[in-house]
Amino acid sequence: MKIDSYKGIELYAKRFKNDKGSEYQTIYQHTMDLLNNMEKLFEEYKEEIEEGCKRLQIDYQKLKYLLRLAIIYHDLGKANSKFQQKIRDKTKVHEVPQVKGLSKEVPHNFISIAFVDLEDEIEKGNITCDDFQNLLFAIAFSHDRSFDFSSQYFEKYMNDDVSKYIENQSLKPLLELLPSVPDRDKVVESSNYTYRVINQLRELMFKDSYDLSDKKVIFRIFLKGLLHRLDHSSSAGISAEEAKINNFPEKVEVYLKSKCSFTGFKDFQRKAMEFSEKNVILFAPTGSGKTEFGLNWAFKSKLIYTLPIRVSINAMYERLAKIFGEDKVGILHSDSMIYLLEKYLNLERENQELEALFDSVDLAKNLSLPIIVTTGDQIFTSALKWPGFEKVYSLFLYSKIIIDEPQSYSPESLAIIIKTLEEIINLNGKFCLMSATINPLILKHLGDCAKYVQAYSDEELKKRYSHIISIKELSILDCIEEIVEYAKQKNVLVICNTVKRSQEVYQVIKENLKRFEEIPVELLHSRFLEGQKRQKEEIVISNQRKNGIVISTQLVEASLDIDYDILFTELASADSLLQRMGRVYRKRPYNELRPNVIILSKGPSGVGKIYQKEIVDRTEVFLKKFDGNKITEYDKKELNEYVYDIGALSGTNFISKFKKAYELLELGFRADRKIEAQKIFRDVVTISGIPREIFDKNIEKINEALKKINSRSIKSIEKLELISSIRKYTVTAPAYFFAKGGASCYDKDLGLYILDCEYDDQLGLIPPKGLEQSDIW
Structure with missing residues (x-):
């Protein structure tokens, strides 16, 4: 031619x-x-x-x-x-x-x-x-x-x-x-x-x-x-950057004044603006207002706000959207599209607003909004240099990042976070790392390039307390009658280290409560159908009951603004226990003399698989001297420093795992794809699918929805609504969970699996016999 x-x-x-x-x-x-x-x-x-x-x-x-x-x-x-x-x-x-x-x-x-x-x-x-x-x-x-x-x-x-x-x-x-x-x-x-x-x-x-x-x-x-x-x-037909926010503190102040009797920022929150051009490591007791500090620190920069757990990300997104407006805040995690769709549908929004939903999701995916609330794996995996990682790193020519609740990450993930922050500094980025439990490894690697800030002085921390603890050499299953007795008048929070143990506790409590039907009980963990889990999360977060029992896992630890009357918890690592304490008398003075935090030290589940045994042992040693006594915020700070003392842990698994991951990154380890990097960061491969019996019960609805989804004439919004209708039947669990039970692909295009595991409406997904459920959430 x-x-x-x-x-x-x-x-x-x-x-x-x-x-x-x-x-x-x-x-x-x-x-x-x-x-x-x-x-x-x-x-x-x-x-x-x-x-x-x-x-x-x-x-x-x-x-x-x-x-x-x-x-x-x-x-x-x-x-x-x-x-x-x-x-x-x-x-x-x-x-x-x-x-x-x-x-x-x-x-x-x-x-x-x-x-x-x-x-x-x-x-x-x-x-x-x-x-x-x-x-x-x-x-x-x-x-x-x-x-x-x-x-x-x-x-x-x-x-x-x-x-x-x-x-x-x-x-x-x-x-x-x-x-x-x-x-x-x-x-x-x-x-x-x-x-x-x-x-x-x-x-x-x-x-x-x-x-x-x-x-x-x-x-x-x-x-x-x-x-x-x-x-x-x-x-995607969107802008690379939407209009920025010119004054974070002003917006935060207006919101707080409308919400409650706000008399002004606390001293440390006000000082955040002075540190806005510095990297910051903030130690702040749970409930003291570190989120406001972080937002004031951001001042007028583009902000990436990271949290470790989806439920806490959803809650933070809701909070920031109220402060700055839905058009200024994006949410980014593996289920954010469906989360936003369900939110819109529940609010019965008009179709034209559903059209705007697509733009909102695209703006978040492309990091185009002035605030993005996201999981760590979306950002910190950039240190693994997957193809295209530069897209994330280029942000830090003009952006800031907040790392909220870093204690929830594994030692390997912590190494990736620290390495990423070290590189972000070289790219002109600024970080603010905030927690009630600062791991000494963070101070060792980042302390020289960041301003260390305490929300309160050591003297003030010694005066502040909200908890009296009791350590009992009993299993949490030995305390069911005591839990029920408290629940007649108070809101009781029970936190277990594994899903399996939380299911066991729930069963025994329900059996015990046959005489007290008026006491409500809620079980929340990650192994419920998505539709059920959403409802349970809302119940736990709203906490509007006068009395009752909520049984959960680490799922409720990070950045959830919940406030219960008394906590029963299995012995765990110091950072987890301190976060759990922060869900009890979070913003109220505690004036009673009896303990409101009961720690059960006999046979805690998950030790050795989820929590490092040496960390748990050191936690128990330190806490024993507070048995029956109040524990101040200063004591909590010392607990964390003692348990994670680098010298004392030098030969342990925790430090070994951290060092190995950090040294691999130093040597230039790279992931072939972003999804591979995310799996390394999360340290777990999950499968989302429909339990066999749930599928059998709803097979006509599911197949009808799939038929419509695969139709060429279907509109995009209708397709998403149908995907959401199927998704409410799905549950997520680690891939190894199905080694004995099995999982088969039902729809390749949707990545839909049928899981050959038993499902119980009250307990959630039941692991196959012979397989210990060692995952935490």
Whole structure:
């Protein structure tokens, strides 16, 4: 086919499926969207980005210039017949001629760099050779694609196909934006050179090339990361950055005044604004107002707020949305789409507001909102350098991050968090780590680069107490009658170390309560059907009963604003126990003389599998001297420091696991994919599925919903509503949980499994016989 025949072919970059069919966006349109999005991003955070570049000694104007070039070049490689045929639907495929002898597509990101010709720019001194290499790197790896073609095939692909599109009319206005318009003959002649360059860039990517003390590396991370963010957000039809919040403290103050008799920020909350340009480690007793400190510290920066557990993330999202507005706060975790959908449906929102839900989810996924509340695995896995990790790291040129409740992470996850924070510092990012239990490992690794802040002085901490503890050499199952007796007049919280033990406690209490039907009992853990779990979470968080019993697991420890009258808990690690105490008399003075925290030390479940035995033993040794006495906030601080003393733990499993993970990261360990990095961070692989008996009972409803979901005519919102209707029957558990019970895939597209495990409406998922349920939640 003659070259002239290629000039009139419309060159597409994207195809969007909607209720009416397919909609197309040209390469030119998509590129202009990126350029416009770039201008909005740099306009919104101009002051912060300029200041960040200045601190890092990075040329701000050069970063903008090279990013603009990367945007223009990055999709030019889509001007090839294989891609254009692939992107079209069946009615349009005939528009694109195919070249004989070209059996497979060369990824467009590799083709794009063949268009780059900046010799004049280098000669004029506008860019350096390092700048040129960084630009090529950003373009070549703007996507993670396989490289499985020979130099001969690449040369033929460029000569016989790609070169014919260079004079295409729809590409012309884009090429004219470049400092040097690509020449067809030069692109063909340089194909062999381009192939060698791609190989050199791949070597650069795979070797240990992420030394963040090197300004060239930092520049490359920002350039590539910003390109990722602009590409992803523009493809979703949203902005890379929404309008920022100019004054966090002002918004927080207005909210607090409307909510209660607010007389002003506490001293330490007010000082947060003084520390807004510093990294901060905040020690604050549970219930003292560390969230307000963190928000004041953020001041006016883009904020990433991390928490370890989904239920606490949902609660924090609700809280921050009330303060700043739903249009300013995003929520990001594995179930955030369904969570928001169910929230909208429960509130009976109008359809047009459901349309806005899609934008809200996309804005959160692309980290475009001024506040993102998220799980740690969405951010901290960047230290494992999965392909595209730069998207997250580029945020910290102008953003801050809060790490709330870090004690809930495993030693391996803690090592990843610390490593990430060390790297974020090198990228101009600021962090605020907040907890009532600061692990000494955090101070050891981050103490020199962060301001340590206590909400109250040691003298004040010695005067503050809300708990009198009792340690009993009994099992929690030995205390059922005592729990029931308290529950006749008080709200009792019972926390077990494993789901299995919580189920056992619930069964015995229900048996015991046959004489006291008026006492309500609620069991909450992670192994309930999603529909049930949501209802249970709301009951536990609202806590509107005058008396009753709630039995739970670590699920209720982190950042839930709940306040019960008395706690019965299995012996666990110091940090977990302190968090559990924080759910009792959270914001009230305790004036009684009898204990309101009862710790049961006989045969606690999960020790050795969930909690390190040496940590639990040290916790018990320290706490025994407080048996029957009040424990002040200062005592709690000393408990944590004693239990996690690095010297005393030097030969333990805890330190060994931490060191091994940290040293692997120091040596440059990398994950092949983001999902792999998230599994490493979570240290568990889970399966979400429908228990067999639940499936059998609801098979007609489920199959009818699946039939509609797979229908081509269904609208997106209807599809999500149907997915939500199926999801209420699902439960999540670790993959090893089904080693004996089994799990079979029922719908591959939805990733829907049938779980061959017993399910009980009152107890939740029952593990197969012979398998100890050792997971914590």
